[in-house]
Amino acid sequence: MSFKKSKPNAANFCSALSKQFGYGSTSSAKTLQMGSLYGASKTLKKSHFILSSIAKTNPINFRFSHCQNHRCLLDSTRSFSSNSPQHDNRDNTNVDLTQYPPERIRNFSIIAHVDHGKSTLADRLLELTGTIKRGHGQPQYLDKLQVERERGITVKAQTATMFYRNELNGPGTSEAHNPSSFLLNLIDTPGHVDFSYEVSRSLAACQGALLVVDAAQGVQAQTVANFYLAFESELTIIPVINKIDQPTADPDRVKAQLKSMFDLDPSEALLTSAKTGQGLEHVLPAVIERIPPPRGIINSSLRMLLLDSYYDEYKGVICHVAVVDGTLRKGDKISSAATGQAYEIVDVGIMHPELTPTGVLLTGQVGYVVTGMRSTKEARIGDTLYHNKSIVEPLPGFKPAKHMVFSGLYPADGSDFEVLNHAIERLTCNDASVSVTKETSTALGLGFRCGFLGLLHMDVFHQRLEQEYGAHVISTVPTVPYIFEYSDGRYVGSVITLCSERRGQQLEYSFIDSQRAFMKYRLPLREIVVDFYNELKSLTSGYASFDYEDSEYQQADMVKLDILLNGQPVDAMATIVHNLKAQRVGRELVEKLKKFIDRQMFEITIQAAIGSKVIARETISAMRKNVLAKCYGGDVTRKRKLLEKQKEGKKRMKRVGSVDIPQEAFHQLLRVS
Numbered sequence: 001m002s003f004k005k006s007k008p009n010a011a012n013f014c015s016a017l018s019k020q021f022g023y024g025s026t027s028s029a030k031t032l033q034m035g036s037l038y039g040a041s042k043t044l045k046k047s048h049f050i051l052s053s054i055a056k057t058n059p060i061n062f063r064f065s066h067c068q069n070h071r072c073l074l075d076s077t078r079s080f081s082s083n084s085p086q087h088d089n090r091d092n093t094n095v096d097l098t099q100y101p102p103e104r105i106r107n108f109s110i111i112a113h114v115d116h117g118k119s120t121l122a123d124r125l126l127e128l129t130g131t132i133k134r135g136h137g138q139p140q141y142l143d144k145l146q147v148e149r150e151r152g153i154t155v156k157a158q159t160a161t162m163f164y165r166n167e168l169n170g171p172g173t174s175e176a177h178n179p180s181s182f183l184l185n186l187i188d189t190p191g192h193v194d195f196s197y198e199v200s201r202s203l204a205a206c207q208g209a210l211l212v213v214d215a216a217q218g219v220q221a222q223t224v225a226n227f228y229l230a231f232e233s234e235l236t237i238i239p240v241i242n243k244i245d246q247p248t249a250d251p252d253r254v255k256a257q258l259k260s261m262f263d264l265d266p267s268e269a270l271l272t273s274a275k276t277g278q279g280l281e282h283v284l285p286a287v288i289e290r291i292p293p294p295r296g297i298i299n300s301s302l303r304m305l306l307l308d309s310y311y312d313e314y315k316g317v318i319c320h321v322a323v324v325d326g327t328l329r330k331g332d333k334i335s336s337a338a339t340g341q342a343y344e345i346v347d348v349g350i351m352h353p354e355l356t357p358t359g360v361l362l363t364g365q366v367g368y369v370v371t372g373m374r375s376t377k378e379a380r381i382g383d384t385l386y387h388n389k390s391i392v393e394p395l396p397g398f399k400p401a402k403h404m405v406f407s408g409l410y411p412a413d414g415s416d417f418e419v420l421n422h423a424i425e426r427l428t429c430n431d432a433s434v435s436v437t438k439e440t441s442t443a444l445g446l447g448f449r450c451g452f453l454g455l456l457h458m459d460v461f462h463q464r465l466e467q468e469y470g471a472h473v474i475s476t477v478p479t480v481p482y483i484f485e486y487s488d489g490r491y492v493g494s495v496i497t498l499c500s501e502r503r504g505q506q507l508e509y510s511f512i513d514s515q516r517a518f519m520k521y522r523l524p525l526r527e528i529v530v531d532f533y534n535e536l537k538s539l540t541s542g543y544a545s546f547d548y549e550d551s552e553y554q555q556a557d558m559v560k561l562d563i564l565l566n567g568q569p570v571d572a573m574a575t576i577v578h579n580l581k582a583q584r585v586g587r588e589l590v591e592k593l594k595k596f597i598d599r600q601m602f603e604i605t606i607q608a609a610i611g612s613k614v615i616a617r618e619t620i621s622a623m624r625k626n627v628l629a630k631c632y633g634g635d636v637t638r639k640r641k642l643l644e645k646q647k648e649g650k651k652r653m654k655r656v657g658s659v660d661i662p663q664e665a666f667h668q669l670l671r672v673s
């Protein structure tokens with residue numbers, strides 16, 4: 001499966017806020033719920049599913065002059081700002097963080113729907129502040145993972161520290177004495193719904209968020225979801241209408257949406273083009289003016305929130321932290337509230353944007369620490385770190401991730417279990433939203449049962465295992481639920497038909513404006529986990545978008561569909577389907593398997609069965625060895641004897657032979673709904 005920014009495919013986008021189907025035949029079906037965004041205001045409840053479609057908009061001129069009188073100089077000449085994107089681990093003693101008390105710190109995230117321009121805007125802000133060199137040749141600088149670059153999407157939130165000061169205080173004024181120098185921590189977040197856990201974690205370190213909205217596409221499903229994440233975290237939200245350079249940009253329409261859906265004052269919206277640079281000079285002044293400084297207590301005991309972590313071959317576990325109260329210095333002895341383990345701070349610094357040692361982190365600052373943690377399991381995301389022997393109230397931490405898609409992960413070669421074990425342990429250090437338990441399959445041997453936030457998340461996790469740790473993985477059919485949001489105007493009819501075919505129950509249907517509709521459906525996750533999103537996109541010419549929320553379990557007529565190879569059930573291929581669809585799904589599964597299993601020296605029967613009842617069957621005939629090749633004109637009894645012997649041998653092989661199932665066959669099964 002692959003997910004490209006421009007052409008999302010169904011399987012990937014169908015990520016899930018869902019729980020695992022029960023695996024027994026008596027389990028109930030999982031349902032999905034779409035929610036309406038209608039009438040969103042500060043009192044609104046979080047919405048569930050959105051279906052919206054946007055007709056092409058006409059180009060429109062806009063006039064907007066917010067912040068036009070604000071004069072600012074983005075300081076790119078400071079001695080500690082780097083002009084090189086690759087300056088990892090400089091011993092940057094010039095960075096004196098003690099010059100930045102909380103009132104001169106602003107921590108903010110950039111949040112948006114997929115592709116609305118978060119990472120590009122982050123690039124521009126890093127360039128404007130001299131944090132990275134202009135035209136560094138690497139767009140979306142903070143998207144560092146190979147998987148992010150290949151797919152063109154952000155999957156990990158990334159923090160970067162920038163330094164910024166106003167011209168009004170005089171260019172050239174020394175950093176130490178310039179009262180309006182600011183330390184800004186920017187967190188670029190992913191837009192895809194599968195990675196919203198990254199967004200919510202990032203928001204915990206922020207007091208404000210730039211809500212970026214594409215000037216042509218307007219408010220989309222993840223705009224709404226992310227708005228509510230920020231709103232519920234009580235952050236100051238600055239709306240940024242981006243991509244105003246596009247011919248179809250219609251900022252006035254977007255402003256009206258922001259007002260009607262979120263009660264955001266249209267006059268507060270910034271108009272930008274991260275591509276051309278238009279309007280960007282107003283962004284950081286707005287951040288400084290509107291977002292409050294962090295509220296921590298300087299003279300209090302240290303309390304530090306563990307935001308994220310990753311494993312570095314040389315340094316061990318590196319933790320990203322936000323200092324909520326107090327001060328942290330290199331050499332300090334700290335403890336973990338979650339595990340009670342004690343550590344010494346070996347290194348501390350900021351991401352500027354690479355690791356830059358500073359020796360200290362003060363109240364309100366965001367940075368990294370190296371503590372000599374030996375095991376990745378010790379780094380508990382959401383943990384509170386504090387000075388040894390001090391008594392502190394632990395911070396609230398994060399809500400646990402809700403796993404919606406569960407899949408078995410097995411080493412492609414059974415003997416590589418330890419390699420996979422090691423790889424999963426390291427990767428989950430950097431992706432705490434994945435749950436992992438060991439399991440055994442008779443067909444695939446020792447492996448893991450993993451919970452993901454969605455199919456794209458699952459797919460990205462597989463890819464990262466391969467790319468970053470060289471582990472080759474077979475994944476089993478996900479036992480998963482999904483939820484969506486859509487928007488549509490002109491395509492409403494076909495969306496309704498699609499949802500009805502998928503056993504959806506319409507809960508709400510309303511229009512946001514003349515071109516957009518919101519629909520709320522309760523859908524069985526099983527029905528949308530595969531291909532639903534592709535169909536939705538193709539039916540609506542790509543205009544529909546969706547978001548989803550877990551709904552309650554519902555009673556449903558579900559059956560367990562087993563796949564048998566030569567009479568032996570393959571547990572990894574068993575799936576739960578609705579009784580009405582069992583016949584069709586069974587037939588599709590055996591037909592697919594027939595295509596992907598190679599002929600062998602014996603006949604292979606592939607069956608789909610519910611309990612003892614076989615509902616579909618295919619046969620792969622045996623490869624025929626010409627046992628008569630050497631009988632030049634021999635007598636007919638001799639030939640018959642040889643053929644009889646071959647037949648006997650084949651029967652035996654069939655009985656004892658094990659069928660080789662290629663990895664591709666497992667992947668193909670994922671695509672049958």
Ligand SMILES: Nc1nc2c(ncn2[C@@H]2O[C@H](COP(=O)(O)OP(=O)(O)OP(=O)(O)O)[C@@H](O)[C@H]2O)c(=O)[nH]1
Pocket residue numbers: 005112113114115116117118119120121140152153154155189190191192242243244245246272273274275276
């Ligand atoms: N015309 C135009 N294109 C832009 C602008 N900003 C970003 N883009 C383009 O929009 C596409 C998506 O930009 P990204 O910055 O990757 O979007 P994103 O929101 O970070 O995407 P995800 O992280 O995947 O959610 C890229 O092709 C950018 O070049 C803009 O102001 N104008």
